[in-house]
Amino acid sequence: MKQKEQREQNTTANKPSRRKKDVTVIGAAIVDILARPVTPDVFLTGSQPVKEVRLSCGGDALNEAVVLARFGKQVELVTKVGNDDAGKQVLAFLSSAGVDTGCVKIEDGLETGANLVLVDARGERYFLTNPHGSLRRLARQDIEPYLDDAAGLVCFAGMFVSPLLDIPAMEQVFCRIKSKPGRVLAADMTKAKNGERLEDLKCLLPYLDYLFPNEAEIALLTGDKDAERNARLLVEAGVGCAVIKCGSRGCLIHTRTGAYRIPAYPVREAVDSTGAGDCFAAGFLWALSEGMELEECGRFACAAASCAVEQLGATAGLRSLEDAMLRYRK
Numbered sequence: 001m002k003q004k005e006q007r008e009q010n011t012t013a014n015k016p017s018r019r020k021k022d023v024t025v026i027g028a029a030i031v032d033i034l035a036r037p038v039t040p041d042v043f044l045t046g047s048q049p050v051k052e053v054r055l056s057c058g059g060d061a062l063n064e065a066v067v068l069a070r071f072g073k074q075v076e077l078v079t080k081v082g083n084d085d086a087g088k089q090v091l092a093f094l095s096s097a098g099v100d101t102g103c104v105k106i107e108d109g110l111e112t113g114a115n116l117v118l119v120d121a122r123g124e125r126y127f128l129t130n131p132h133g134s135l136r137r138l139a140r141q142d143i144e145p146y147l148d149d150a151a152g153l154v155c156f157a158g159m160f161v162s163p164l165l166d167i168p169a170m171e172q173v174f175c176r177i178k179s180k181p182g183r184v185l186a187a188d189m190t191k192a193k194n195g196e197r198l199e200d201l202k203c204l205l206p207y208l209d210y211l212f213p214n215e216a217e218i219a220l221l222t223g224d225k226d227a228e229r230n231a232r233l234l235v236e237a238g239v240g241c242a243v244i245k246c247g248s249r250g251c252l253i254h255t256r257t258g259a260y261r262i263p264a265y266p267v268r269e270a271v272d273s274t275g276a277g278d279c280f281a282a283g284f285l286w287a288l289s290e291g292m293e294l295e296e297c298g299r300f301a302c303a304a305a306s307c308a309v310e311q312l313g314a315t316a317g318l319r320s321l322e323d324a325m326l327r328y329r330k
Contacts, residue, residue, distance in 0.1 A: 020074055021074050021075070021076050021100070021150070021151035022068075022073040022074045022075065022151055022152075022153065022289060023065075023068055023073050023074075023075045023076075023151050023153045023154070023155065023285060023289065024075075024076050024077075024078060024103075024146070024150040024151040024153070024154045024155070025061045025064050025065040025068070025075060025076070025077050025078070025154075025155050025157055026061060026077075026078040026079070026143055026154065026155065026156045026157060026158075026173075027059065027060045027061025027062075027064075027078075027079060027138070027156065027157030027158035027161065027188075028059035028060055028061055028062065028079060028113065028134070028135050028138060028157070028158055028161055028162070029057070029059040029061060029062035029077065029079040029081060029090050029094070029104070029113075029134075030057070030058055030059040030062070030086075030090070030112065030113035030114060030115060030133070030134065030135050031055065031056070031057055031058070031086045031089060031090065031112060031113070031114045031115070032055075032056045032057065032058035032114075032115050032117050032274070032313065032314065033053075033054075033055055033056075033114065033115070033116050033117065034052070034053070034054045034055075034056060034117040034119060034125075034272065034274065034312055034313060035050045035052070035053045035054075035116075035117070035118060035119065036050060036051060036052050036118075036119035036120075036121075036123075036271065036272060036312055037050060037051060037119060037120055037121040038050060038118040038119060038120060039120065039121070052312050054312055054313055056313040056314070056315075056316070057089065057090050057093040057094075058115065058117075058274070058275060058313075058314045058315075059079070059113065059135065059158075060157040060158040060161065060188060060190070060278050061077055061078075061079055061155075061157035061158060062077065062079070062090070062093075062094065062099075063275045063278035063279065063282070063314045063315055064155060064157050064188070064278050064279075064281055064282040064285070065077040065094070065097075065099045065282075066093075066094070066097040066099060066315050067278070067279050067282035067283070067286075067304070067315055067318050068282050068285060068286055069097050069098040069099045070097060070098070070315075070318060070319060070320055070321065071282070071283075071286045071318075071320075071321040071324070072321055073286060073289065074100070075098075075099050075100065076099070076100035076101075076102060076103050076146075076150075076151070077094060077099050077100070077101065077103060077104060078103040078104075078142070078143055078146050078150075079103075079104050079105070079134075079138065079142075080104070080105040080106075080107060080110070080134050080137065080138050080142045081104060081105075081106060081107070081110070081112045081134050082106070082107060082108075082109070082110035082111050082112040082133075082134055083106050083107060083108045083109075083110070084110075084111065084112050086111075086112035086113075086114060087106060087112040087134075090112060091104065091106075103146045105142050107134075110133075110134055110137060111130065111132060111133045111134065112133060112134050113129070113130060113133035113134045113135030113136070114130055114133060115127050115128065115129050115130075115135070116128035116129075117274055119271075119272045119273075119274065119312070122270060123269075123270035123271050123272050123273050123309055124273060125272060125273055125274045135161065135162070136161070136162050136163060136164075137162060137164065138158075138161070138162040138164065138165060139162070139164040139165065139169070140164070140165065140169040140172060140173055143173055144172075144173070144176060147173070147176045147177055148176075148180075150177065150180075150183070152182065152183055152184065153183075153184045153186070153285065153288070153289055154177050154183060154184070154185050154186070155185075155186045155187065155188065155281065155285060156170070156173070156174070156177075156185065156186070156187040156188070157187075157188045157278070157281070158188065158189070158190060159187055159188070159189035159190070160189055160190050160191065160192050160193055160196070161190055163193070167196070167200060167201065167203065167204065170204055171203050171204055171207075174204055174207035174208070175207065177207070178207050184209045184210075184288075185207055185208055185209050185210075186208070186209060186210035186211070186212065186281070186284075186285060187208050187210070187211050187212070188211075188212045188213075188277065188278070188281045189211070189212070189213050189217050190217065191216065191217050191220055192217070192220050192221060196221065197221055197222075197223075198221045198222050198233060198234075198237060201221065201237070202237055202238070205234065205237045205238040205239050206237075206238030206239075207238075208238070208239045208240065209239075209240040209241065210239075210240060210241045210243060210284070210288075211234060211239045211241075211242055211243065212243050212245060212277070212280070212281045212284070213234075213242075213244060213245070214244070214245040214246070214247070214277055215227050215230075215244060215245070215246055215247070218230040218231075218234070218244060227244045227246060227252050228252060228254070228259070230242075230244065231244050231252050231253075231254035231259070232254060234254070235254055235255060235256055240255065241253065241254070241255045241294065242254045242255075243284060243298065243301075245277050245280055245305075246264075247264070247273075247276075248264050248270075249263070249264060250262045250263040250264040250298075250302050251264075251280070251298050251301065251302060253294055253295070253297075253298050255294070258294075260294065260295045260298060262295065262298035262299055262301075262302055263302070264302050264305070264306060265302055265303050265305075265306035265327055265328075265330070266306070267306050267309055267310055268310055269310060270309050270310075271309060271310055271311055271312055272309060272311065272312045272313065273309050274312075274313065274314050275308060275313070275314020275315060276305045276308045276309050276314075277305070278314060279304045279305050279307070279308035279314070279315065279317075279318055280301045280302065280304060280305040280308075281301070282304065282318075283300050283301035283302075283303065283304030283305065283324060284297050284298065284300070284301035286300070286304075286321075287300040287301065299328060300324065300328050303324050303325075303327040303328035304318060304324040304327075304328075306327055307323050307324055307327055
């Protein structure tokens with residue numbers, strides 16, 4: 001009997017918390033194993049000494065949720081992990097950051113996702129991923145039980161990350177989220193995996209109040225490398241506010257009524273760009289939830305991203321709101 005109860009606990013999503021929530025984040029939570037600086041010589045020599053090797057937690061949604069929680073927001077994370085050591089580490093990390101884990105599904109027989117992250121001397125990162133782990137196994141059925149009780153601000157952190165969340169599945173999720181009047185939906189993305197084009201997403205885009213692609217991600221969808229044209233295309237297709245992340249050149253914000261180009265903040269040293277886009281999105285959402293104007297949301301997001309790249313690991317550079325605020329005020 002006890003074994004049956006344990007199985008049910010492990011394979012059924014926990015009931016969501018009823019405490020006040022500022023933000024609901026949906027997406028991946030995994031383990032990252034990072035090393036820097038790595039050069040191609042490692043494939044010739046068979047081994048290579050590096051300055052840093054670190055075991056950390058990551059994933060687009062986890063990064064955003066952790067940063068928002070460190071900034072003082074009440075955050076819940078909707079995700080899935082395996083009933084394994086890595087999954088326990090992810091849950092402990094989330095709890096230590098103050099993220100509500102009541103919507104995290106723990107699944108027997110599932111391997112919690114783990115990425116090997118090789119970071120070069122310029123801070124650029126290269127991923128080795130497990131296609132069978134939890135990173136690629138989040139499905140609509142794992143998300144839907146928590147949508148009615150989600151916060152007024154929801155971020156779907158990983159378009160195109162899980163193949164189970166294809167365009168029809170995302171449309172159902174987005175529709176359910178926006179069925180509650182006044183709820184704001186933002187989304188972040190990675191590169192489209194199956195040749196999707198912008199026209200394929202036209203059923204999704206009108207649901208999105210904010211979308212945070214980077215230049216390469218949106219260029220794959222449009223076939224155009226011009227960020228300003230791509231931002232206009234997103235708004236014309238129904239997105240309320242397109243925010244194009246431009247790396248060391250800051251960001252571009254475009255709505256139907258205006259556009260802003262926000263420069264990046266200088267960094268002391270670009271150590272690791274892992275998670276910089278997630279920290280940008282978290283910074284933007286924090287500023288938005290504080291009632292800041294769009295241009296200032298972009299500035300604060302750029303400040304947060306600049307702090308993130310100065311440390312190894314996605315969230316190590318943002319331990320508190322003050323880390324980003326000191327940079328933003330300069």
